[in-house]
Amino acid sequence: MNPKILKQKNVKSIVIKDVEYFDVLDIKENHPDLKVDVKEIIIIDGIPLIRAEYIEILTEFDNNIKSMFGKK
Numbered sequence: 001m002n003p004k005i006l007k008q009k010n011v012k013s014i015v016i017k018d019v020e021y022f023d024v025l026d027i028k029e030n031h032p033d034l035k036v037d038v039k040e041i042i043i044i045d046g047i048p049l050i051r052a053e054y055i056e057i058l059t060e061f062d063n064n065i066k067s068m069f070g071k072k
Contacts, residue, residue: 001034003052009034014049021049033058 003020011031012023024041027034040054
């Protein structure tokens, strides 16, 4: 996903060594329309972070599965 879109959605981010990362917990808690590739999450100082290219908007299929099984 484009980092500009994530910034417009006010997803928390941090730049480390010229690479922008987004806060996975913020996405999980405040942006239910987004999903992350859990294989690409990195932990820095105990904070789970992910790069923008591994964040996507939930698809209709994702929403159907989510509604079938409920939220964890």
